Amino acid sequence: MIMGEQPVFTTKAHVFKIDPETRKQWLPVSKQSVGVSFFFDSTRRTHRIISVDGSKAIINSTITPNMTYTKTSQKFVQWADIRANTVFGLGFSEESELSKFIEKFQDAKQSARQEVERIRAQSGGSTPQTPHTPQKIPTVNGTATSQGSGTFPRDHRSSQSLNLPPENPEAFHDRSDGKSDNGPLTADSQLKYENDRLKIALAQSSANAKKWEVELQTLKNNNTRLTTALQESTANVEEWKKQLAAYKEENESMKKKVLKMEGAGVQDQMDSVLKEKAQLAEEVERLKTAGQEKDKELERLQEEVEALKMRDVKNQGIQQRLMTCDQDKRDLQQRVSTLEGQLDTVLCDHRRDAQRVRDLEQQIGNKLHELTVLHQQLVTVTASNNSEETEFDA
Numbered sequence: 001m002i003m004g005e006q007p008v009f010t011t012k013a014h015v016f017k018i019d020p021e022t023r024k025q026w027l028p029v030s031k032q033s034v035g036v037s038f039f040f041d042s043t044r045r046t047h048r049i050i051s052v053d054g055s056k057a058i059i060n061s062t063i064t065p066n067m068t069y070t071k072t073s074q075k076f077v078q079w080a081d082i083r084a085n086t087v088f089g090l091g092f093s094e095e096s097e098l099s100k101f102i103e104k105f106q107d108a109k110q111s112a113r114q115e116v117e118r119i120r121a122q123s124g125g126s127t128p129q130t131p132h133t134p135q136k137i138p139t140v141n142g143t144a145t146s147q148g149s150g151t152f153p154r155d156h157r158s159s160q161s162l163n164l165p166p167e168n169p170e171a172f173h174d175r176s177d178g179k180s181d182n183g184p185l186t187a188d189s190q191l192k193y194e195n196d197r198l199k200i201a202l203a204q205s206s207a208n209a210k211k212w213e214v215e216l217q218t219l220k221n222n223n224t225r226l227t228t229a230l231q232e233s234t235a236n237v238e239e240w241k242k243q244l245a246a247y248k249e250e251n252e253s254m255k256k257k258v259l260k261m262e263g264a265g266v267q268d269q270m271d272s273v274l275k276e277k278a279q280l281a282e283e284v285e286r287l288k289t290a291g292q293e294k295d296k297e298l299e300r301l302q303e304e305v306e307a308l309k310m311r312d313v314k315n316q317g318i319q320q321r322l323m324t325c326d327q328d329k330r331d332l333q334q335r336v337s338t339l340e341g342q343l344d345t346v347l348c349d350h351r352r353d354a355q356r357v358r359d360l361e362q363q364i365g366n367k368l369h370e371l372t373v374l375h376q377q378l379v380t381v382t383a384s385n386n387s388e389e390t391e392f393d394a
Contacts, residue, residue, distance in 0.1 A: 005048075009038040009104045011097050015051055015058050016078075016089035023200065026089055029058045036090060038104050045115045047108035049088075059088055065113040069105055077102060188350065191343045195336060202332040209325045216318050223308045230301040237294045244287050251280050 012033040016026040036051045036059065051059035061081040069079040075098055078089040092098040258273045 005039050005041040007037045008040045014091040018087040063108040188346050195339045198336045205325050205329050226304050
């Protein structure tokens, strides 16, 4: 471990990295949740996020003042590390653990910013400036460019005795291309970075729009299906009510017949009528039970209709979001076209300046050659004059 570097916060999470080929999918780095720690170097006053799986360092990320994180869900956070040339993602088991991690991340950023300001004040404002490099990447997409990080040696056992490769504490700026912040190459690199970032955001926006379209179509299909079922159930209930009314009328008619038969003293007919009455009573009870069940089903379907109405309101919100995404997509395409034009202009200016420098170098070389010839001639003339003066004196 670097002298003076100590762990200040430790948690457990599943570690992911962005796919370096597609830049659109997450690749799991750890098979299970592993320890993720913030280390603070009191000598250089820098923070690093470190995670070890066995004897291998799967995260070694130095926090810079302009590094940003993105909370894509209640239990997942990601950030882009320009030096490591990747995007890290952490999945937590509890939302509270994610909140603690984000709080520590913000504290580390603030500490790095204060250290940069302190160094700038001590050097009279000559400290290299940290370029603004936005690193906010969509929920499953992302990209970054920089140099790689090291791994842990195999002869150490714990995260507190790790011999990590040291980072340069006085260079918080982007070292991906190894070029100075002054000159035309800085604008060239910045335009390339902005161009790549906008292309990634455009791809993410298109993917989200397609996903929302599929979800909207699914909700519409469910709405249609449930509406049809409700209409069929309502029709069946009306039919059963009509049948129940018919049975009630028939029951009343049979009661009247029974009364007439009792008055006439026809015992056999009376027994037959009573038996038929009992059957009709059973049928009425059965129909009442069926009617109650259908009433309950009708109430359930009405609740589903209310839920569908709420979903319709939600669908309207989704449609509004789709329209917003389409507008953002067009804006991003316009910005990409503008930045590509600016990039071409900068490259042309750079090539023209390089040609001018070569022409000046050639002119200077010619002048130096002429000066050399004049110097030789002057030496020859001086030597000849000295010789003549010597002969004259003699």
